[in-house]
Amino acid sequence: MRTLLDAESGPWHPVARATFEATVDAGWANPRARYAEGRRAAEILNLAREQVADVLGCRTDEVSFDSSGAAASRRAVAGLAIGRRRVSRSVATSSVEHSSILQAAVGVISAGGDSGATHLSIDVDADGLIDLTKLAFIAGAEPAFVAIQAANQETGVIQDWQGISATLEPVGVPWFVDATSVLAHGEPPQKWSVLTADAPAWAGPSGVGILAVRTGARWRNPDYPSDAFELGRVPGMPSVPAIAAAGAALVAMRDDRIERAKTLAGFSAHIRKVASEQIPHVQIHSTDVGCPHITSMSFLYVSGEALASQLDVRGFAVASGSACANELHTPSHVLAAMGHLTEGNLRITLPWNTTAEGVDAFLAQLPSAVHSVREQFGAIDL
């Protein structure tokens, strides 16, 4: 039996699957076609748009779908940079944003050439939180926009949204928020200018991202002139069945989120407690006030890749943010920004259907898995 501890990539919610299967037949057509099949696809697509708008608390025509959260975030960055270029060529992001956002910010700055544009980075403290005083200072420089995520994808640290919007609103600097990590089990942020999210995070299908642009926000389609798909914001025919599945999963997850969040928070607290009590030399990067399903922790004298493989062999699918665990050999920029340990990292994101039995089975194996990797490295007695 396998136990999945990496919810960033699924699995699909049963409602997503049922909706997908139903709409493969009913919604395959081009939603812009004028014949009956096309109108049918458009109806299904618009229902998903209404579902997302309902959960986000925004207007239906503010919601567009993109091919992933990362694609939507790149489009958010590029579009805000163009929309506000008369005000500023500089952009600001927190140092712990998803890599797609940091890469897009670097991209718009280098595309600006010698215009004097800069990428202003907003540091986080050892708890992963940005300093609102520093944010106010950066906002005073009037960058094109400020990108600050609702919660961190690795550590689950939730930022102070009210404080962020209260700082940015009076100076008129748009707030771009990546809401991916909070939408599965938490409250969506409010008062943003542009919001993005990735459907696998709430057990929807991969290949669907949300790009929500507030009416009046200074965002322009970076691919202008473009076609009219997705209210003119995202070119190309969208996958109506996948989008319908994502919308249905989002609503299904919202409807029982309070109870589920409580259960998952209990599991996560238990994982952190057992790891810190039973395994020497561990640093836990997540707390009880973060996202209920996320725990990141790192073990000294352990290779993250070896630990993830060891757990894989024992039946557990879990990710690692250590340098050795990715092809670029770069450690997690999130842990680096917090000044935390990056070796021997495990990134646990509990799926919506996690059971107490699954958590117990994992915790029964984790101490000996860590021990066995330390043994391989001759690091038992340290």
Add this chain to the structure above:
Amino acid sequence: MSELLPALVDERGSKCPVPVIALAKAAAAGSSLIDLLADDPVADIDVAAWCLMTGNTLESRTPLPDEQGSGVRYRVIISAHTPR
């Protein structure tokens, strides 16, 4: 105050977690002033994190002069010994 017992640990060419393990081994062997040479960029983050977690001090971080090749010298003062 007693004399500092120095050690030189050359881990250039090895990747995480090996440099930090070598550092901890030198500390466990009783060295109280350790010069760790490493060229894995991850060591920049993890040596500092090791010092914080174990209560020791990262005294300095100095890039090696060009004639000694790439790498960084981390000078660590061991003030706390982790219990065995």
